[in-house]
Ligand SMILES: [Zn+2]
């Protein structure tokens with residue numbers, strides 16, 4: 001018999017397509033369907049089912065519109081022509097969270113893809129709170145206004161905005177919302193000067209930024225291309241008034257408290273917000289932890305002096321937090337934050353090996369290392385590529401395995417052992433974890 005399957009959100013992203021038709025034997029169940037889709041290749045299972053075959057609590061599986069949770073769960077029988085939908089159960093409310101939460105997805109063509117604006121405090125007595133906003137463009141503003149209207153609220157109702165970090169795709173609309181509603185805007189003390197406009201970075205007015213690009217060996221034509229891109233992206237940015245907080249700050253949400261967790265690296269003041277979920281701690285992660293690709297370190301905030309060291313500490317902090325689930329600044333929920341942090345550590349361990357491979361051919365600047373690793377770059381990647389190369393070169397230098405000379409960075413020993421420069425978190429991984437790299 002033939003079953004059509006529709007995939008949504010993180011499931012669709014992981015599977016790589018939004019619809020698939022499968023041939024199953026007569027009498028097959030939802031469990032058989034999931035096994036067929038997974039194909040033994042973990043395309044679906046770690047996201048949708050636990051190691052013992054239970055459908056995860058935050059995943060909704062519907063057969064012809066009926067949730068299987070209301071039937072026999074994974075044992076629900078299928079008939080020829082059934083349409084099965086698999087989706088993270090976020091869109092339809094937040095039954096798996098101890099408070100109401102909705103996600104408004106905002107357009108973002110320039111950076112890591114759609115931004116998530118998390119809408120909290122929707123209960124009558126709670127403070128209506130947004131975690132992050134979006135780019136200060138008319139299009140993104142319309143996305144957010146429309147999304148809030150669907151939830152029965154508007155800019156004027158917003159009482160509080162919590163910002164994970166200063167980047168325009170997260171903080172950019174805070175001023176417009178504050179102007180309308182008079183809401184408070186909160187950010188970590190280290191990122192606040194870049195949000196309230198008291199300091200500038202990464203623009204042509206910031207000599208320290210231009211010095212940094214020089215020190216990376218970036219050719220002047222590329223510096224011009226980059227600053228033009230950044231100035232254009234920053235043009236409509238109006239600063240809000242911001243209240244600062246530090247690591248450990250608490251924000252009352254009625255039924256739960258959010259706790260600020262400083263997660264430096266991607267930016268100096270990036271903060272997540274942790275809370276007690278039904279199954280354990282959960283985390284609004286901002287860009288500290290993203291599904292499928294690794295947050296940029298080194299180029300995303302040039303104020304961070306030892307960016308990779310800072311970020312590895314952050315990944316270790318996430319592992320130590322033992323989070324049950326993370327809600328990133330882009331894309332869908334991360335169901336195994338510890339495993340994801342371990343994957344990103346692996347990714348950087350491997351990238352350092354590649355950087356060492358480049359230096360084996362002779363001294364190189366961050367710009368040259370970036371060219372060897374990533375090829376030619378455009379737009380924001382002109383900054384992110386050499387920034388990331390710098391982060392790795394800096395990490396090697398701090399460990400005494402490389403040194404900076406007039407010609408760039410060079411190895412101090414021909415074949416350095418670099419794996420020990422990365423934390424080993426294997427003993428804290430969940431059973432059933434499989435590395436992606
Ligand atoms: Zn960011």
Ligand SMILES: [Zn+2]
Nearest residue numbers: 112169287329
């Ligand atoms: Zn972002």
